[in-house]
Amino acid sequence: MAELSLVSGSVGLITLQSPPVNALSAAVRRGIVDTMQRAVSDPKVRSVVICGQNGVFCGGADIREFGSTMTGPPLVPMIHAIEAADKPVVAAIEGSALGGGLELALGCHYRISHAKARLGLPEVTLGLLPAAGGSQRLPRLIGVPAALDLITTGRHVTAAEALKLGFVDQVTDQNTVEAAVQFALSVVGQSLESRRISSLPCPCPVDVDALFEGVMQRVRQSARGAIAPVACVQAVRAAATLPYAQGMQREQELMATLFTSGQARALQYCFFSQRAVSRWSMPSGARWDTCKPKPVTKAAVIGLGTMGRGITVALAQAGLSVVAVETQPQQLKAGQRAVSDMLERAAQRLGVPSAVQGVRYSQELQAVADAHLVIEAVFEDMALKEQLFKQLSSICKPDTLLCTNTSALDIDHLASQTHRPQQVVGMHFFAPAHVMKLLEVVYGPRSAPQAVATAMALGKRMGKVSVAVGNCRGFVGNRMLMPYVEEALFLLEEGATPETVDHALEEFGFPMGVFRMSDLSGLDVGWRVRKAAGLVEPGKMSRVRQGRRYSPLGDLLCEQGRFGQKTGQGWYLYETPGSREARPDPWLHSFLEEYRARQGLVSRRIDSQEVQERCLYALINEGFNILQESIAAGPEDIDMIYVFGYGWPRHRGGPMFYASQVGLPRVLQRLEHYQQLHPDVPHLQPSSLLWRLVSSGSPPIHRWREVIRKPHSAL
Numbered sequence: 001m002a003e004l005s006l007v008s009g010s011v012g013l014i015t016l017q018s019p020p021v022n023a024l025s026a027a028v029r030r031g032i033v034d035t036m037q038r039a040v041s042d043p044k045v046r047s048v049v050i051c052g053q054n055g056v057f058c059g060g061a062d063i064r065e066f067g068s069t070m071t072g073p074p075l076v077p078m079i080h081a082i083e084a085a086d087k088p089v090v091a092a093i094e095g096s097a098l099g100g101g102l103e104l105a106l107g108c109h110y111r112i113s114h115a116k117a118r119l120g121l122p123e124v125t126l127g128l129l130p131a132a133g134g135s136q137r138l139p140r141l142i143g144v145p146a147a148l149d150l151i152t153t154g155r156h157v158t159a160a161e162a163l164k165l166g167f168v169d170q171v172t173d174q175n176t177v178e179a180a181v182q183f184a185l186s187v188v189g190q191s192l193e194s195r196r197i198s199s200l201p202c203p204c205p206v207d208v209d210a211l212f213e214g215v216m217q218r219v220r221q222s223a224r225g226a227i228a229p230v231a232c233v234q235a236v237r238a239a240a241t242l243p244y245a246q247g248m249q250r251e252q253e254l255m256a257t258l259f260t261s262g263q264a265r266a267l268q269y270c271f272f273s274q275r276a277v278s279r280w281s282m283p284s285g286a287r288w289d290t291c292k293p294k295p296v297t298k299a300a301v302i303g304l305g306t307m308g309r310g311i312t313v314a315l316a317q318a319g320l321s322v323v324a325v326e327t328q329p330q331q332l333k334a335g336q337r338a339v340s341d342m343l344e345r346a347a348q349r350l351g352v353p354s355a356v357q358g359v360r361y362s363q364e365l366q367a368v369a370d371a372h373l374v375i376e377a378v379f380e381d382m383a384l385k386e387q388l389f390k391q392l393s394s395i396c397k398p399d400t401l402l403c404t405n406t407s408a409l410d411i412d413h414l415a416s417q418t419h420r421p422q423q424v425v426g427m428h429f430f431a432p433a434h435v436m437k438l439l440e441v442v443y444g445p446r447s448a449p450q451a452v453a454t455a456m457a458l459g460k461r462m463g464k465v466s467v468a469v470g471n472c473r474g475f476v477g478n479r480m481l482m483p484y485v486e487e488a489l490f491l492l493e494e495g496a497t498p499e500t501v502d503h504a505l506e507e508f509g510f511p512m513g514v515f516r517m518s519d520l521s522g523l524d525v526g527w528r529v530r531k532a533a534g535l536v537e538p539g540k541m542s543r544v545r546q547g548r549r550y551s552p553l554g555d556l557l558c559e560q561g562r563f564g565q566k567t568g569q570g571w572y573l574y575e576t577p578g579s580r581e582a583r584p585d586p587w588l589h590s591f592l593e594e595y596r597a598r599q600g601l602v603s604r605r606i607d608s609q610e611v612q613e614r615c616l617y618a619l620i621n622e623g624f625n626i627l628q629e630s631i632a633a634g635p636e637d638i639d640m641i642y643v644f645g646y647g648w649p650r651h652r653g654g655p656m657f658y659a660s661q662v663g664l665p666r667v668l669q670r671l672e673h674y675q676q677l678h679p680d681v682p683h684l685q686p687s688s689l690l691w692r693l694v695s696s697g698s699p700p701i702h703r704w705r706e707v708i709r710k711p712h713s714a715l
């Protein structure tokens with residue numbers, strides 16, 4: 001797992017060998033300890049270079065080992081032994097040096113990096129901190145503020161930035177190992193004292209207390225309940241204020257708490273789930289590894305509203321040639337300006353050439369004729385989309401993929417408007433479409449596996465986390481959101497205020513509670529959907545519609561023109577239309593009191609626990625229904641949709657993972673409890689899959705699929 005060879009007569013070259021990313025598994029650590037010992041004791045070896053095979057230095061500790069008892073040589077003494085060596089050790093960094101990989105490099109006396117390498121300490125994103133000395137060495141080398149930035153965000157930096165910050169000694173765009181070998185030859189005989197980072201003093205800011213207080217406040221605010229960023233600050237503070245040995249002790253203590261935490265498990269589950277969702281499958285048995293995507297170089301977008309603009313930008317930035325069609329001349333002009341601005345700004349920020357030239361604009365639908373793939377992003381209106389799909393079916397080449405960006409409408413119905421239902425899929429983007437990472441790729445019963453493969457591959461090219469899901473109202477994300485929103489409205493009827501509900505959800509870790517979110521996206525959006533579903537009865541207050549409990553509160557606000565931020569009033573009050581700061585609205589509080597009085601509802605005190613349980617368990621319950629119906633292939637798919645599209649706090653792993661952590665029997669018991677209190681609310685009726693999982697002994701989440709697939713009786 002690590003090989004030693006002698007090169008250029010006197011350089012011991014240690015090559016880490018553990019594909020795909022040379023993670024520091026027990027075998028690799030054993031290999032490093034063994035080869036270092038041999039190199040140090042071999043008189044022919046005068047200096048050492050450490051590199052990784054296949055163009056990757058090291059992706060860090062082997063995350064797969066974290067779930068079980070760690071065996072093999074520990075990282076910390078291994079890195080100390082490298083640093084203590086009396087022969088110069090040079091890290092030759094290609095590809096990635098991340099986490100334990102960078103900590104290994106920081107234990108070396110010199111670091112030579114390829115220009116295209118990426119370096120960083122992303123442990124915080126896995127619920128950990130750099131506990132192989134990284135939190136103590138990096139501040140000594142680059143100073144406290146820069147180290148705090150890298151360690152608390154986990155961001156990867158380019159070799160150029162690493163050189164500027166001072167933790168890389170040389171950057172090359174030639175062969176990195178050869179450059180490192182030459183470098184190793186050149187430093188033989190030089191003193192290594194100043195190269196042992198652990199022996200350097202930590203450059204200490206003038207007012208350490210003020211600095212760390214400010215940082216801690218900022219970090220706590222953005223962490224939204226995540227504990228690792230806070231521990232990272234504490235570890236760096238130890239580097240700034242304690243001698244190295246004591247700092248290391250503090251680093252280990254903090255790591256011990258994080259390592260076994262539920263948050264670390266959740267974040268590591270997210271790491272693997274994010275990768276697992278690209279290995280999609282359909283109920284038909286079609287899979288990611290049996291279907292080849294079709295090449296797509298020319299795409300078309302129809303409709304230049306907010307979504308169409310974002311989708312155009314995302315496609316152009318992925319290097320596709322795009323034609324954007326908008327039939328309204330004013331909208332076309334405004335859309336063109338907005339798209340060009342977004343592309344120019346992004347190019348400036350990233351220091352890359354602008355993709356503006358890759359986009360053409362037209363008022364004519366005919367302009368999409370030679371596209372390989374068309375994404376429709378017109379107004380959410382079935383009649384309009386039906387008409388459009390009929391036209392596209394005759395304009396486009398027979399093998400052109402026809403995609404819709406609908407957020408809820410029936411993909412199969414749209415497919416039936418065309419002569420090529422197998423070529424129709426949903427590509428459900430989230431606003432702003434060029435920023436948000438999530439893409440739901442929705443297949444109908446007639447969608448061809450190759451069409452799904454092509455949409456998934458395109459999503460990947462656009463840098464999205466793409467999740468393949470089946471066709472149903474609202475697909476996965478919005479379908480699960482419906483009971484969540486409904487429960488929040490019911491809680492208002494029963495005595496809560498928007499503030500108490502939002503506070504409980506934000507306390508859980510959402511960036512915004514349901515009412516602030518609804519004000520931001522516009523109350524009229526849901527109103528239109530409810531109208532189309534025949535649920536809205538203007539001016540009426542009835543609380544049972546279509547045979548189940550219904551809250552008309554949202555409709556009543558819309559009837560008064562309260563659409564949220566854009567009108568300056570919604571569930572909250574805003575200083576002016578469009579402003580963002582939500583303030584409690586006394587009018588709304590009186591309105592709720594009057595509403596309850598007219599409905600004969602007795603207001604009661606509702607605590608955070610009830611808000612969280614009713615909103616979140618209702619959402620989770622719908623997730624179980626979705627799994628049961630095979631709309632999502634597994635819990636990881638649902639969880640990634642919620643983490644990347646709906647602000648579910650990543651350190652809680654997604655709704656299904658959260659349910660597994662709370663304990664399925666507990667979720668079931670609380671749903672039953674609330675269902676008894678509210679028998680007219682069908683979404684509180686526990687899903688039969690939840691029942692089956694509990695009666696199968698509540699297996700761990702990675703074994704749920706076995707229960708989902710098991711044929712079940714109608715018990």
Ligand SMILES: CCCCCC/C=C/CC(=O)SCCNC(=O)CCNC(=O)[C@H](O)C(C)(C)COP(=O)(O)OP(=O)(O)OC[C@H]1O[C@@H](n2cnc3c(N)ncnc32)[C@H](O)[C@@H]1OP(=O)(O)O
Binds near residue numbers: 122129
């Ligand atoms: C109590 C004391 C205990 C001490 C513990 C010491 C702790 C040390 C801290 C750490 O080092 S934690 C790990 C820090 N490293 C990372 O976070 C890096 C994670 N990896 C990546 O960011 C990327 O994978 C990459 C290295 C940039 C490569 O990206 P690329 O897009 O090229 O490939 P991927 O699809 O992401 O990955 C390919 C394949 O490899 C698996 N993998 C990647 N990194 C690791 C890893 N560190 N451990 C185990 N497996 C890893 C990844 O899961 C993919 O496989 P899959 O089968 O497709 O899932």
